Amino acid sequence: MSPITRRHFIETTAATAAAVSWNNPLFAAPGPDGDGPWELVAVRNGEPAGMFEAGIAALGGMKTFVKKGQNVVVKPNIAWDQPPEIPANTNPELVATIVRHCLRAGAAKVTVLDHTCHNWERSYKTSGIAKAVEEAGGVMAPANFENLYREAELPKARTLKKTLILKEVLDCDVLINVPVLKHHGGAKLSLCMKNLMGVVWDRRFFHKNGLDQCIADMCFAPKAPDLNVIDAYRILRKNGPQGRAREDGELAQYQMLGADMVALDAAAAKLFGMNPEDLGYVRIAGEMGAGNPDLAKVRIKRITLGT
Amino acid sequence: MSASAYRRFRIICGGLVLAFCALSFADIGNWVSAGMARIALWPQFAPSLLGMLHGAGWISAGCLAVIALTLVCGRVYCAMLCPLGVLMDFSAWLAGRTGKKRKLAYRPGRPWLRAVPVAVCAAGLLAGTALPLAFLDPFSLFGKITASTLRPALGWSNHLLAATKLINPVNVSPVAWAGAGVALGLLLLVVVSAVLRGRLWCNTVCPVGAVLGFFSKHALFRLRIADAACVGCSACERVCPAQCIDFRKHTIDHSRCVMCLDCVTSCKRGGISLVSGKKSEPAGNSAASARAACRTPAGTLPPASRRAFLTAALILPAAAMADGQHGKRQRFRSRDGGGGSHPCSGDGHGPPMRNDKQPVLPPGARSLAHFQSRCTACHLCVANCPEQVLRPSITRHGLAGFLQPYQDFSVAFCSYNCSNCSQICPTGAIQPITVEERRLVRTGTVRFYRGRCIVKTEGTSCGACSEHCPTQAVHMVPWKDGLTIPEIDEDLCIGCGACEFICPVLPRKAIIVSGLTVHERAKAVVAGQKNTVRRMEEEFPF
Numbered sequence: 001m002s003p004i005t006r007r008h009f010i011e012t013t014a015a016t017a018a019a020v021s022w023n024n025p026l027f028a029a030p031g032p033d034g035d036g037p038w039e040l041v042a043v044r045n046g047e048p049a050g051m052f053e054a055g056i057a058a059l060g061g062m063k064t065f066v067k068k069g070q071n072v073v074v075k076p077n078i079a080w081d082q083p084p085e086i087p088a089n090t091n092p093e094l095v096a097t098i099v100r101h102c103l104r105a106g107a108a109k110v111t112v113l114d115h116t117c118h119n120w121e122r123s124y125k126t127s128g129i130a131k132a133v134e135e136a137g138g139v140m141a142p143a144n145f146e147n148l149y150r151e152a153e154l155p156k157a158r159t160l161k162k163t164l165i166l167k168e169v170l171d172c173d174v175l176i177n178v179p180v181l182k183h184h185g186g187a188k189l190s191l192c193m194k195n196l197m198g199v200v201w202d203r204r205f206f207h208k209n210g211l212d213q214c215i216a217d218m219c220f221a222p223k224a225p226d227l228n229v230i231d232a233y234r235i236l237r238k239n240g241p242q243g244r245a246r247e248d249g250e251l252a253q254y255q256m257l258g259a260d261m262v263a264l265d266a267a268a269a270k271l272f273g274m275n276p277e278d279l280g281y282v283r284i285a286g287e288m289g290a291g292n293p294d295l296a297k298v299r300i301k302r303i304t305l306g307t
Numbered sequence: 308m309s310a311s312a313y314r315r316f317r318i319i320c321g322g323l324v325l326a327f328c329a330l331s332f333a334d335i336g337n338w339v340s341a342g343m344a345r346i347a348l349w350p351q352f353a354p355s356l357l358g359m360l361h362g363a364g365w366i367s368a369g370c371l372a373v374i375a376l377t378l379v380c381g382r383v384y385c386a387m388l389c390p391l392g393v394l395m396d397f398s399a400w401l402a403g404r405t406g407k408k409r410k411l412a413y414r415p416g417r418p419w420l421r422a423v424p425v426a427v428c429a430a431g432l433l434a435g436t437a438l439p440l441a442f443l444d445p446f447s448l449f450g451k452i453t454a455s456t457l458r459p460a461l462g463w464s465n466h467l468l469a470a471t472k473l474i475n476p477v478n479v480s481p482v483a484w485a486g487a488g489v490a491l492g493l494l495l496l497v498v499v500s501a502v503l504r505g506r507l508w509c510n511t512v513c514p515v516g517a518v519l520g521f522f523s524k525h526a527l528f529r530l531r532i533a534d535a536a537c538v539g540c541s542a543c544e545r546v547c548p549a550q551c552i553d554f555r556k557h558t559i560d561h562s563r564c565v566m567c568l569d570c571v572t573s574c575k576r577g578g579i580s581l582v583s584g585k586k587s588e589p590a591g592n593s594a595a596s597a598r599a600a601c602r603t604p605a606g607t608l609p610p611a612s613r614r615a616f617l618t619a620a621l622i623l624p625a626a627a628m629a630d631g632q633h634g635k636r637q638r639f640r641s642r643d644g645g646g647g648s649h650p651c652s653g654d655g656h657g658p659p660m661r662n663d664k665q666p667v668l669p670p671g672a673r674s675l676a677h678f679q680s681r682c683t684a685c686h687l688c689v690a691n692c693p694e695q696v697l698r699p700s701i702t703r704h705g706l707a708g709f710l711q712p713y714q715d716f717s718v719a720f721c722s723y724n725c726s727n728c729s730q731i732c733p734t735g736a737i738q739p740i741t742v743e744e745r746r747l748v749r750t751g752t753v754r755f756y757r758g759r760c761i762v763k764t765e766g767t768s769c770g771a772c773s774e775h776c777p778t779q780a781v782h783m784v785p786w787k788d789g790l791t792i793p794e795i796d797e798d799l800c801i802g803c804g805a806c807e808f809i810c811p812v813l814p815r816k817a818i819i820v821s822g823l824t825v826h827e828r829a830k831a832v833v834a835g836q837k838n839t840v841r842r843m844e845e846e847f848p849f
Binding site for chain 1: 466469470475476478693694722723724725761765767768769770771773774775776777778779782783789791809811812832834835836837838839840841843846847848849
């Protein structure tokens with residue numbers, strides 16, 4: 001038996017606590033959030049791993065999303081050659097925790113990739129994600145070469161009718177989208193839908209043909225995310241999406257999970273201090289019926305850790 | 308050391324030099340670090356000479372070590388340290404193995420002819436261009452040839468193999484076809500000349516061979532044919548790749564001898580040996596008569612050519628040292644005129660930009676004049692650029708910069724976190740700088756053409772340029788209808804080209820980086836080194 005490490009202890013404790021409190025009549029006094037199941041789970045005031053443990057437990061555990069023997073692709077944001085302290089990329093601890101959960105749920109293989117903007121090897125390394133994922137038992141795969149892509153049709157899309165999408169993503173059983181909440185010079189904020197640009201080869205098409213519309217169109221990609229986790233442990237407040245210095249990052253300690261990208265993006269916009277209606281792609285995706293941007297109508301579970 | 312042991316040593320050492328150079332120039336996987344390259348390429352003559360004279364001092368004094376070595380025992384450099392020389396020996400050996408064994412006869416030397424390339428290189432350096440060296444220096448030739456033939460070949464094989472998922476694909480910049488054509492032609496020339504005439508190239512065209520030949524005549528130890536032992540079988544003459552042994556007269560032209568010692572092993576009677584200088588003069592009666600018969604005895608040049616040699620040898624360093632603001636250089640400059648002040652932004656449907664866009668030099672190149680007078684276009688930086696943004700120029704740098712590297716923003720952009728090219732450059736054309744220094748070097752200036760910008764022409768959001776700008780010299784400011792549009796802060800621009808690379812507007816980009824003739828210092832990004840922290844009392848805002 002492996003020795004009890006600090007990480008192991010925290011994970012197990014959090015998972016046990018979450019499992020015990022989940023649907024337990026002892027804790028059944030209906031909170032302000034009402035009863036599950038939830039469409040969106042928001043967690044705050046914890047570390048990335050701990051917040052994920054609590055969040056995924058509230059969604060019924062990773063086994064709800066990953067079945068034994070399945071091929072899982074985790075798509076964090078690893079676009080930039082920036083360290084975790086400048087939150088241009090997803091938090092490595094969170095990515096590693098997700099990989100561990102997938103493997104524990106019985107996944108045959110967990111692949112982590114992103115079509116990076118900076119040199120991919122550098123970005124994978126500097127972000128800390130390569131090391132964390134490999135330690136967790138996942139596989140880092142390159143995504144910066146055209147022959148790794150295949151043309152896919154998006155019949156329900158308005159502008160992005162077809163595009164080259166990563167074969168790895170098109171062929172996987174489960175796609176887990178793990179964006180980081182950050183400021184973005186062009187799209188205002190980079191969130192779930194925007195993060196899916198990292199599975200596409202020709203991103204200039206997006207910029208050229210209406211960025212917001214194309215981002216919203218990604219909701220209708222042949223392989224849409226089964227689970228989204230917005231990393232708001234550190235938020236990039238300005239100079240996004242790349243970030244210039246640590247002062248651009250804010251330690252906020254939030255995390256949001258759910259299947260509805262539109263609802264998640266709307267919630268993240270509020271967390272950033274913006275009105276979701278101001279985000280073009282959230283508005284368009286809502287109109288197109290890709291999800292629910294009206295948070296009043298979304299069943300939200302709010303968890304505050306450490307209290 | 309016996310001659311056969313020396314031969315083995317020469318082959319092993321030459322093989323290692325050839326392998327390392329090939330690895331460095333065909334480096335598709337960042338196998339070779341800048342530090343490794345600096346150490347291993349230290350004795351490469353021409354780059355080291357340029358580097359040393361341009362202020363790198365003893366760090367690149369490998370050329371002095373080579374001269375000292377030559378003064379002791381002849382052109383050992385040509386035998387086992389020159390990658391092109393080893394390549395020639397190898398091709399000749401291969402041809403001899405597979406085809407008919409070639410037999411070379413003695414040819415008299417032409418010292419005056421050999422002085423010409425040295426003079427041309429020196430004249431080029433005086434005029435502020437390293438262009439002649441780029442096509443005569445064996446190291447740079449080898450580099451060019453490998454980087455534009457073997458490297459793309461390796462890249463293609465990698466991509467084929469990567470389809471099996473056993474290895475990761477690598478990023479190799481597209482082949483510059485004209486450059487590859489020139490390199491292939493040169494390779495063919497070198498190989499054919501080696502197969503047919505051995506070290507003809509080294510004793511006719513090569514300026515390094517000529518300079519070292521000048522010193523090797525006065526080497527402490529030289530080869531000598533013992534008159535008493537010689538039976539006139541001509542074996543030594545036939546194996547000599549330099550065609551510098553005259554078996555009839557028992558003379559060896561030490562200025563052309565490349566110290567392969569094949570003659571020593573070829574002599575069944577052990578009649579050829581390495582002896583100290585004075586003894587190597589032909590001795591005995593027969594030799595004396597041979598000497599009398601020979602108009603230009605070995606080891607002595609006619610006064611005129613000696614003068615030419617000395618002049619060239621003096622001019623070369625002097626020329627290299629002459630720092631440059633010569634008027635002459637103007638003639639060689641980039642074809643695209645001067646780079647005065649740039650309109651930085653504006654609503655202009657300005658002039659067609661591709662034409663007045665100056666090529667961007669690697670960070671550390673300091674200025675076009677500095678760069679072009681030192682770069683021998685060896686392509687070590689091209690092969691080792693992690694971003695693969697450096698490519699050999701065909702027309703961008705003009706005539707004087709033929710095959711010298713420039714940053715091609717249509718394929719990639721320069722990293723904010725890298726200064727590898729400056730660290731690996733063997734000649735000092737790209738002066739070594741740290742990553743922190745690189746971030747403050749402005750290699751080019753950004754120009755924004757609002758009239759072409761997507762935000763204006765299509766009325767949709769974009770921001771790709773600002774997204775990619777590491778210093779936020781390009782940042783988005785509110786425009787109309789809730790849209791944001793790029794704004795330029797020229798002081799922060801380092802000319803990395805990321806904005807131009809990603810701009811989706813084609814064929815003429817809406818944002819362009821034009822190279823600076825003289826690099827500038829960019830304003831440092833001043834920003835705090837701590838994250839701000841959200842107050843814990845805050846609750847969920849939804």
